Amino acid sequence: MPTSSPPAGPVSPEVADIERALTRITYLSTRARQHERLMGLAGVPLDRAAVALLRQIADCEPQRPGELAHRLGVEPSHVTRTVQQLQKSGHVTRVPDPDDRRAQRIQLTELGRDAIARIREAGARGMQLALADWSPEELGRLATLFHRMVDDFLAYSKHIDDDREQEHEPTEAPPRGH
Amino acid sequence: MPTSSPPAGPVSPEVADIERALTRITYLSTRARQHERLMGLAGVPLDRAAVALLRQIADCEPQRPGELAHRLGVEPSHVTRTVQQLQKSGHVTRVPDPDDRRAQRIQLTELGRDAIARIREAGARGMQLALADWSPEELGRLATLFHRMVDDFLAYSKHIDDDREQEHEPTEAPPRGH
DNA sequence: TATTGTTATACTCTATAACTATA
DNA sequence: TATAGTTATAGAGTATAACAATA
Structure with a gap:
């Protein structure tokens, strides 16, 4: 490993x-x-x-x-x-x-x-x-992009955690690939 | 005060x-x-x-x-x-x-x-x-806006600190305007 | 037996205070 | 005397481990 x-x-x-x-x-x-x-x-x-x-x-x-x-x-x-x-x-x-x-x-x-x-x-x-x-438009653009970034970080982090959990748990279904 | x-x-x-x-x-x-x-x-x-x-x-x-x-x-x-x-x-x-x-x-x-x-x-x-x-364009926009945000935070923070310093120090020159 | 939460304890990070050395 | 840095100490924030209660 x-x-x-x-x-x-x-x-x-x-x-x-x-x-x-x-x-x-x-x-x-x-x-x-x-x-x-x-x-x-x-x-x-x-x-x-x-x-x-x-x-x-x-x-x-x-x-x-x-x-x-x-x-x-x-x-x-x-x-x-x-x-x-x-x-x-x-x-x-x-x-x-x-x-x-x-x-x-x-x-x-x-x-x-x-x-x-x-x-x-x-x-x-x-x-x-x-x-x-900053203009209201610029603030709006930043807010949108930043918010989306944070959401994606959280989703990715959750994804990682789930993977790690699977590694430690007894696999119920046979592992395919990787 | x-x-x-x-x-x-x-x-x-x-x-x-x-x-x-x-x-x-x-x-x-x-x-x-x-x-x-x-x-x-x-x-x-x-x-x-x-x-x-x-x-x-x-x-x-x-x-x-x-x-x-x-x-x-x-x-x-x-x-x-x-x-x-x-x-x-x-x-x-x-x-x-x-x-x-x-x-x-x-x-x-x-x-x-x-x-x-x-x-x-x-x-x-x-x-x-x-x-x-994310598309490269979106990443670029976020990078630009975010970087600028951080710079502005730092500048503002410095500004605040300077003001606070002035309050405590004996004023050498007469304060003009603000 | 597994899960949820709590208690007890210890460790990491950072601040405050007292001190030293050079400016 | 003022400034830059260090040492010693203490406090806040958080993790780990052992435990209790309910599922």
Whole structure:
């Protein structure tokens, strides 16, 4: 089994460019300073872990902890911990899962809903200022392309995970090819 | 001095959309699992902190530790620590700064140069696969817009920092306009 | 027995504070 | 005295491992 797969073909310069830009902005935007600035603007005192989780909950609630962990790409124990904090601070509540008594679904409170709205608003407002020179058409094009890129990344990532799962599971059907 | 600044105007839906997509991909791409996968593909055993620093060094070498810290948005002590690791592992060396004997500039070794090339290649290759359906024109448009977005973010961020500095420093010249 | 979630623990990454050396 | 860097320390964020409860 070849561990370090050999180069398989050239990479387009555009993609290489995107890769650099994305890693750069990714690192910068996850620094503590940046986070503090955002929390200051939003008037919300939450740490980074809590914000990431709260965003995910807001996207589709009520959700089970396991589902949240999966979507965020973190371990379930981390979700447990962070949910407990958010519960103490009054940003989320738990409601029993009608289908499975092992689980409890996580739901935003009014405070949590308000917090996430402020955070998103503050973040978007900062971007708006940074991109003040852009025409509405340019912004629209970027939004469309970027959104599509993220969707494709997520789909590809899911695809990879499924493949990896198959490798470890006993194959039910005989493997064909490859 | 108003601490929680009141809403100052509407945010365009496009920008709000970009903000969501960016934070999502940002969080996911900085998870440990994702990093391990990348290192596996690249055949390079480096932790996240080391990779971030190595990328920055590769962008413009040789650089002083303070400059690296500034560009990465981290504290100088973190750079010190990470450079020491990279030096032990043979990815960077230090050369005396001719202009300032307090500092030593950081430079990639052959191993370091190779490592960063592999990492970038592996990252870009993964993206290429995820975006396999895109036409070259679409990729080009995204690359252009995205690159410009990142540049504008950096410029805006610098602008903010400068303003903050001025607030704390005694003004030397009388402030004119704004 | 398998799945879901939690508790306990440890490790990685990064910041803060105190210190050193040169400017 | 101010600046650049380092050392020492601590904290936040997240993973791993062991466990409990329900399916």
